[in-house]
Amino acid sequence: MWQLQPFLLGQENSGPPLELGLLTPEIAEPLAADGSTCIFLGLDRGRAIFALDVSQADDPAKTGPLAGRGYFRDARMAASFVSIKHVAIIGQAKAMIDWHRRHGFCPACGAPTKIMDAGYRRLCGKCNAEHFPRVDPVVIMLATEGEACLVGRGKQFPPGMFSALAGFVEPGETIEEAVRRELMEEASVKVGEVTYYATQPWPFPSSLMIGCFAKAESRDVKADENELAEVRWLAPAELAGLQTTEGLAEIVATAIALVEE
Numbered sequence: 001m002w003q004l005q006p007f008l009l010g011q012e013n014s015g016p017p018l019e020l021g022l023l024t025p026e027i028a029e030p031l032a033a034d035g036s037t038c039i040f041l042g043l044d045r046g047r048a049i050f051a052l053d054v055s056q057a058d059d060p061a062k063t064g065p066l067a068g069r070g071y072f073r074d075a076r077m078a079a080s081f082v083s084i085k086h087v088a089i090i091g092q093a094k095a096m097i098d099w100h101r102r103h104g105f106c107p108a109c110g111a112p113t114k115i116m117d118a119g120y121r122r123l124c125g126k127c128n129a130e131h132f133p134r135v136d137p138v139v140i141m142l143a144t145e146g147e148a149c150l151v152g153r154g155k156q157f158p159p160g161m162f163s164a165l166a167g168f169v170e171p172g173e174t175i176e177e178a179v180r181r182e183l184m185e186e187a188s189v190k191v192g193e194v195t196y197y198a199t200q201p202w203p204f205p206s207s208l209m210i211g212c213f214a215k216a217e218s219r220d221v222k223a224d225e226n227e228l229a230e231v232r233w234l235a236p237a238e239l240a241g242l243q244t245t246e247g248l249a250e251i252v253a254t255a256i257a258l259v260e261e
Contacts, residue, residue, distance in 0.1 A: 001097050003055050005072040006090045008082070012071050016081035020089060027065045028052055039096045039119035041089060051093035053100075075203070088201075095203035096120075099133045102205075106131070138207045139178045140166035143189055145216040145233065150189060152223065152231040162232070166209070179212050187231045188222040191215055 001007070007021030032038065037053040054060050061071045075094050079087045096119060103122055106113050111126035122131045142164045143150040151162035167182035169175065176194040183189045191214040200209045223231040 001051055001053050001055070001093055002057070002060060002072045004094050004098055005074055006078050006093065007061065007066065007070055008073050008078055009070040017083060018078070018081040020078075020082050020086040021066075021070050022049065023066075023069075027069075030065055031057065031060055033057065037097055037100045037115070037119070039093065039100070041092050041096075049089065051097055053097045091201045091203040095201070095206045096133060098203070098205045103131055134206065135201075136207045137169040137175075137178075138166055138202065138209050139169060139175060139182060139212055140164050140209045141179045141183065141194070141212040141214050143183055143187075143191055143214045143216045145219050148219065148233040148235040150183075150187060150216065150221065150231060151234050152187065152228045154227070155229045157229070162234075165228075165231075168207075169210075175210055175212065179214050183214060183216075186224045186227045188220065188224075190217045192217055 007023075009019040009021050031054040032052060033054075033056040036056065037051075039051040041049045041051055043049070059072065060066050061069075075090055079090055082090070100115065100119070100122070104113060105111065106124035106127060106129055108129045109124060109127045111124050113122040113124050113131060115121075116123045120133065123129075124131070150165065152165050153159075153162050157163075165182060165186050167178065167186070169178040170181075173181070175196065179194045180191055183191055193215045195213045197211040197213060199211065201207075202209045219233050221231050221233065223229070
């Protein structure tokens with residue numbers, strides 16, 4: 001990982017699927033500077049997989065042992081073009097390295113901490129406080145009323161790009177309470193029944209997205225202008241005519257440009 005970007009093998013203009021840059025120790029070790037973070041990620045058929053942070057160097061894909069082997073890419077972009085297995089490795093590596101970058105000093109006394117347990121604990125050398133990686137729960141929910149579902153567009157999204165609404169779970173809340181609060185805060189939508197669907201790790205920097213459905217009591221809606229550019233109810237009958245292929249391509253191109261920025 002260089003500046004939290006994973007290394008991908010091959011040429012930058014290669015089409016998917018792309019191959020994650022899993023390198024042998026002989027290639028990787030010369031890239032490690034003094035104090036470089038190295039995290040044990042797990043075993044793959046008996047082979048140990050590590051994440052190595054090489055951010056202290058200039059782009060190492062251009063010179064040295066990586067030159068000509070591949071390139072570094074934004075983690076969100078890379079995850080769109082590699083296998084599900086490699087997506088999980090990227091997510092784990094990014095979240096862990098980012099956590100270590102943020103916790104070099106003890107929040108209790110301010111003294112430096114050191115890596116322990118292959119990267120899954122940091123120990124303060126002064127007060128002996130132990131610190132462990134944390135995962136932040138986030139609810140992402142699709143509110144429905146009849147056959148329609150509620151979607152919103154963040155102010156940073158390009159026109160025409162919508163998603164389900166989401167927000168962090170606050171201390172003392174249940175998942176259901178967080179779903180109801182976020183929908184009321186962001187869209188003034190009151191909901192009743194909330195059902196859990198599935199979860200997805202989201203290492204930006206260390207979230208766990210908790211997917212839910214919520215049944216709205218009405219279609220009355222009003223966007224919180226501090227959070228969203230707009231919200232709307234979307235019915236199945238509307239989907240067929242929403243986007244032409246050209247329009248979709250333009251939205252995707254704009255989204256990619258935003259990520260690269």
